[in-house]
Amino acid sequence: MDILVVLEGANGAIHRISKEALAAAQALGKDINQKVSVLAFGKNSDNLSKEASSFNVDEVILIEDDNLNSYSADAYAETIKQVVEKESPKFVIMGYSYLVRDFFPKVSARLQKPLITDVIGYKTDGGKILFTKQVIHGKLTVDIESKVDGPVLVGFQSAAYSVDNLENGSAEVRTITVTLDPAQLKTTSEEPFQEESGGVDLTAADKIVSIGRGISKEDNMSMIKDLATALKAEIGASRPIVDSGWLPNSHQVGSSGQSVSPNLYLALGISGAIQHVVGMKGSKNIVAINRDSDAPIFEVADYGVVGDILEIIPKLTEAINNL
Ligand SMILES: Cc1cc2nc3c(=O)[nH]c(=O)nc-3n(C[C@H](O)[C@H](O)[C@H](O)COP(=O)(O)OP(=O)(O)OC[C@H]3O[C@@H](n4cnc5c(N)ncnc54)[C@H](O)[C@@H]3O)c2cc1C
Secondary structure (H helix, E strand, C coil), X not given: CCEEEECCEECCEECHHHHHHHHHHHHHHHHHCCCEEEEECCCCHHHHHHHHCCECCCEEEECCCHHHCCCCHHHHHHHHHHHHHHHCCCEEEEECCHHHHHHHHHHHHHHCCXXXXXXXXXXXXXCEEEEEEEECCCCEEXXXXXXXXXXXXXXXXXXXXXXXXXXXXXCEEEECCCCCCHHHCCCCCCCXXXXXXXXXXXXXXXXXXXXXXXXXXXXXXXXHHHHHHHHCCEEEECHHHHHCCCCCHHHEECCCCECCCCCEEEEECCCCCHHHHHXXXXXXXXXXXXXXXXXXXXXXXXXXXXCCHHHHHHHHHXXXXXC
C-alpha cells in the first residue's frame, strides 16, 4: 500500500478536515504516482466507508468493532498501528484536528515512526518528498523530510487543502478486523459537548470588526464594541478570543468558524493564521492593523497599518464618531 488516509467522522459523515486531507493525499498520490487508500473506523464507520467509496481512491478499508464506537485514544492508536503493520503504507495521513492531536502521536510512539504535524503542503524534489509546515507563529516555513524506512505519519492542518479539489470516483470497500483487548483500553470519553445554537450570523454582515489575541485582555474588549457600534459593524474574532470565552462561538471566523465576505473586514491584532484567513479572504476590503510588520495577515490585506491597536482603536472610534 502506498498512501493511507485515516478518516475522522463528524455527525455520521466524513469530517471536513479529513476530506481536506484526502484532497492533499490525492494530489500527492498523483505527483509521486502512488495509490491512495482510505481507512474508516469508529462510530458510523459504515456510513464513512460508503461516502469514501465515492471518491477517487484505490480502495476503502472498513473496520467495525464495538470497542471503537466511542472515542478512546488507546483504541484508536492501537487500531491504526495494527492496520499499518498489516498493510505497510508508505504514508499515513490524517487531517490534524483537535481529536487527532490527542491520539496520532501515540500511533507514532507505538510504531516508532516519525510524525510530521500541522503540515500545510508538500514539495517533491528529485526522489525526495518534503512536507512544509509553519513554525514560530507562522514567521518561518520549514520543509521536513523523513529519513527513516517505513511509514511517515503526516497531519495536515485544517484548511491547508480545499475540499473543492476532491476528485470523485468509485472504490471497493474491504472489511478487515483488528484485535482490541478491552482490558488494555485505559481511556474512554464522554459525549462531545453541543455547539451553541443561534448567535450572530456573520455571513450576512456588511462590515465586520474582527479582533484577535492582540487585544491582550478581556477588559479591553469594550473598545471593540465601541468601534463596532461607531461603524455599525458586527464583531468577529479569531479562535483564541472565543476559546478564552471573551465572545461566543458564533463570532469566530475561520475554518472552524464562519466564512464571511463583507464589504469591510477590519482585522485587529490578528496574525493571519491559515485557519483564520480561509474564513475571511473573500472579504471585499480587508484592513489589517498589527504591530508586527511581518504578520501574515498583511499578505491578504488591501490596506495595512503597522501599529498598536490599543492606541489606534480608541482614536479611530473617536474619529468615526466625529464624522
Ligand atoms: C484545527 C484548527 C482549527 C482552527 N480554526 C480556527 C478558526 O476557525 N479561526 C481562527 O481564527 N483560528 C483557528 N485556529 C487557530 C489558528 O491556528 C491561530 O492559532 C489563530 O487564528 C491565531 O489567532 P490570533 O491571530 O488572534 O492570535 P496570534 O496568532 O497570537 O496573533 C496575535 C497577533 O496580534 C498582534 N498583536 C499583539 N499585540 C498587538 C497590539 N497591541 N497591537 C497590534 N497588534 C498586536 C501580534 O503581532 C500577532 O500578529 C485553528 C487551529 C486549528 C489547529
